[in-house]
Amino acid sequence: xxxxxxxxxxxxxxxxxxxxxxxxxxxxxxxxxxxxxxxxxxxxxxxxxxxxxxxxxxxxxxxxxxxxxxxxxxxxxxxxxxxxxxxxxxxxxxxxxxxxxxxxxxxxxxxxxxxxxxxxxxxxxxxxxxxxxxxxxxxxxxxxxxxxxxxxxxxxxxxxxxxxxxxxxxxxxxxxxxxxxxxxxxxxxxxxxxxxxxxxxxxxxxxxxxxxxxxxxxxxxxxxxxxxxxxxxxxxxxxxxxxxxxxxxxxxxxxxxxxxxxxxxxxxxxxxxxxxxxxxxxxxxxxxxxxxxxxxxxxxxxxxxxxxxxxxxxxxxxxxxxxxxxxxxxxxxxxxxxxxxxxxxxxxxxxxxxxxxxxxxxxxxxxxxxxxxxxxxxxxxxxxxxxxxxxxxxxxxxxxxxxxxxxxxxxxxxx
Amino acid sequence: xxxxxxxxxxxxxxxxxxxxxxxxxxxxxxxxxxxxxxxxxxxxxxxxxxxxxxxxxxxxxxxxxxxxxxxxxxxxxxxxxxxxxxxxxxxxxxxxxxxxxxxxx
Ligand code: HEM
Ligand code: FES
Numbered sequence: 001x002x003x004x005x006x007x008x009x010x011x012x013x014x015x016x017x018x019x020x021x022x023x024x025x026x027x028x029x030x031x032x033x034x035x036x037x038x039x040x041x042x043x044x045x046x047x048x049x050x051x052x053x054x055x056x057x058x059x060x061x062x063x064x065x066x067x068x069x070x071x072x073x074x075x076x077x078x079x080x081x082x083x084x085x086x087x088x089x090x091x092x093x094x095x096x097x098x099x100x101x102x103x104x105x106x107x108x109x110x111x112x113x114x115x116x117x118x119x120x121x122x123x124x125x126x127x128x129x130x131x132x133x134x135x136x137x138x139x140x141x142x143x144x145x146x147x148x149x150x151x152x153x154x155x156x157x158x159x160x161x162x163x164x165x166x167x168x169x170x171x172x173x174x175x176x177x178x179x180x181x182x183x184x185x186x187x188x189x190x191x192x193x194x195x196x197x198x199x200x201x202x203x204x205x206x207x208x209x210x211x212x213x214x215x216x217x218x219x220x221x222x223x224x225x226x227x228x229x230x231x232x233x234x235x236x237x238x239x240x241x242x243x244x245x246x247x248x249x250x251x252x253x254x255x256x257x258x259x260x261x262x263x264x265x266x267x268x269x270x271x272x273x274x275x276x277x278x279x280x281x282x283x284x285x286x287x288x289x290x291x292x293x294x295x296x297x298x299x300x301x302x303x304x305x306x307x308x309x310x311x312x313x314x315x316x317x318x319x320x321x322x323x324x325x326x327x328x329x330x331x332x333x334x335x336x337x338x339x340x341x342x343x344x345x346x347x348x349x350x351x352x353x354x355x356x357x358x359x360x361x362x363x364x365x366x367x368x369x370x371x372x373x374x375x376x377x378x379x380x381x382x383x384x385x386x387x388x389x390x391x392x393x394x395x396x397x398x399x400x401x402x403x404x405x406x407x408x409x410x411x412x413x414x415x
Numbered sequence: 416x417x418x419x420x421x422x423x424x425x426x427x428x429x430x431x432x433x434x435x436x437x438x439x440x441x442x443x444x445x446x447x448x449x450x451x452x453x454x455x456x457x458x459x460x461x462x463x464x465x466x467x468x469x470x471x472x473x474x475x476x477x478x479x480x481x482x483x484x485x486x487x488x489x490x491x492x493x494x495x496x497x498x499x500x501x502x503x504x505x506x507x508x509x510x511x512x513x514x515x516x517x518x519x520x
Contacts, residue, residue, distance in 0.1 A: 120485070120486075120488070120489040121461075121462055121486070121489040121490075121520065122489040122490075122520070123489075125520060288452065288454055289452065289453075289454060289456075291454070292454060292455055292456050292458075348456070349441070350456065350457070351456045351458075352458065353458075356460070362460070362482075366460055367460075367461075370454065370455075370461070
């Protein structure tokens with residue numbers, strides 16, 4: 001079965017404000033067709049005849065926008081679609097309270113300004129050579145091996161090391177912080193109670209690790225990310241310890257899985273498409289511009305917003321408190337936004353995507369993300385210009401707030 | 416169609432014609448001006464399309480969004496005449512506009 005059918009769910013689960021022709025059985029944590037690929041599975045929600053706005057009884061019951069223009073509109077309308085809860089199911093999302101993610105304007109602005117100070121293009125220029133060195137140090141030992149598990153050997157190592165560099169903490173602590181991050185993002189546990197304990201332990205562990213660092217750097221003129229955050233003011237008052245911890249935790253968490261996932265999708269594509277790979281390897285100067293097209297083609301984030309009031313939207317009545325999922329994949333891959341959206345065309349004249357979200361919460365780390373992606377391609381292709389996905393590879397895709405592809409084994413000829 | 420006068424970082428004068436479906440960034444990119452890398456393709460998220468606009472045209476430009484202001488702040492070459500060229504579309508009111516390419520950061 002290649003498409004969804006309206007109304008094919010038990011009727012009892014459907015609230016009064018939801019017309020039956022908007023109801024589809026969509027499990028965002030296990031999308032139909034996910035074995036073929038994450039973006040492909042998302043795209044089924046945009047198949048001809050699908051309404052712009054659909055509702056699923058799964059995961060607490062929520063709306064999903066299915067067209068690029070609505071993805072944009074929802075993200076750009078924080079007064080109607082709040083970030084107070086962005087994680088599904090809503091019950092779990094209510095416990096997720098990282099800054100500045102869960103704030104709406106105008107409160108959002110002050111906290112956002114603090115992190116922008118650490119992630120703006122000028123800061124990126126300042127750290128570029130150290131980020132490049134981190135990539136080189138990871139790639140060099142792989143070259144002679146002729147093969148690797150890209151996700152394990154590179155993608156999972158790179159962003160955490162970049163974070164350690166940006167917060168100016170010892171590289172030897174990277175595994176510990178990565179452990180905390182993993183337990184927060186994908187907690188161990190057989191049920192939700194056990195998982196909640198794993199998250200709580202990891203948050204406490206991370207804060208206990210960070211507190212002495214924060215205390216030591218308060219009042220200093222350090223240029224690392226912790227010093228910049230802790231010595232900031234929000235709306236004229238020094239930032240509180242709790243807010244600083246929350247911001248730094250978000251800076252750690254937001255830049256890990258996203259980058260691991262994107263780099264893995266990208267290398268899976270290049271390892272299966274030798275012509276595209278050759279275009280980049282033969283013309284490294286084109287890499288920086290080409291990254292944007294890859295970002296358009298491989299969107300990975302799908303979080304949610306909470307409806308602030310009762311109002312009509314796309315012909316349906318939304319109720320205050322309703323959740324609306326916003327799959328960013330449905331923007332860059334929408335034919336209404338980009339011609340031939342499945343094709344990777346490195347020199348597209350015009351391109352539009354929402355891979356980094358949009359509106360006030362648009363990814364604060366997008367300059368860093370672009371730099372990490374660009375540097376990965378530049379340094380990888382300079383050393384391993386030709387590679388392929390192994391014949392027996394069996395990449396496993398998963399959907400969720402951040403989609404993943406695991407098992408991306410690459411091989412290349414060693415001179 | 417309007418006429419554009421482009422001044423490169425070397426001080427060379429270039430001329431172009433464009434219509435309102437095109438941004439100044441696209442015109443500069445088509446002229447292969449090295450500094451205009453336009454990495455984000457015009458989505459107001461990279462600041463690699465920086466130009467100085469002749470003050471004579473200042474009051475005919477679209478207002479600057481907060482995002483543009485922020486991005487320009489992270490350039491080492493910002494002046495009061497700075498704009499991101501992907502935000503300026505070649506509408507009739509801008510006929511004859513003179514833009515000077517800013518140095519790369
Ligand atoms: C390819 C990699 C990345 C992708 C696709 C991505 C995507 C996104 C998206 C879609 C959002 C918006 C979420 C929402 O509106 O609810 C976001 C927010 C955010 N991202 Fe990224 N991101 C990436 C890498 C990074 C990196 C490297 C960092 C660095 C620390 C980062 C930091 C953040 C932060 C702090 C926010 C919250 C911004 C706010 O709420 O104002 N991201 N990201
Ligand atoms: S092209 Fe990226 S900001 Fe103008």
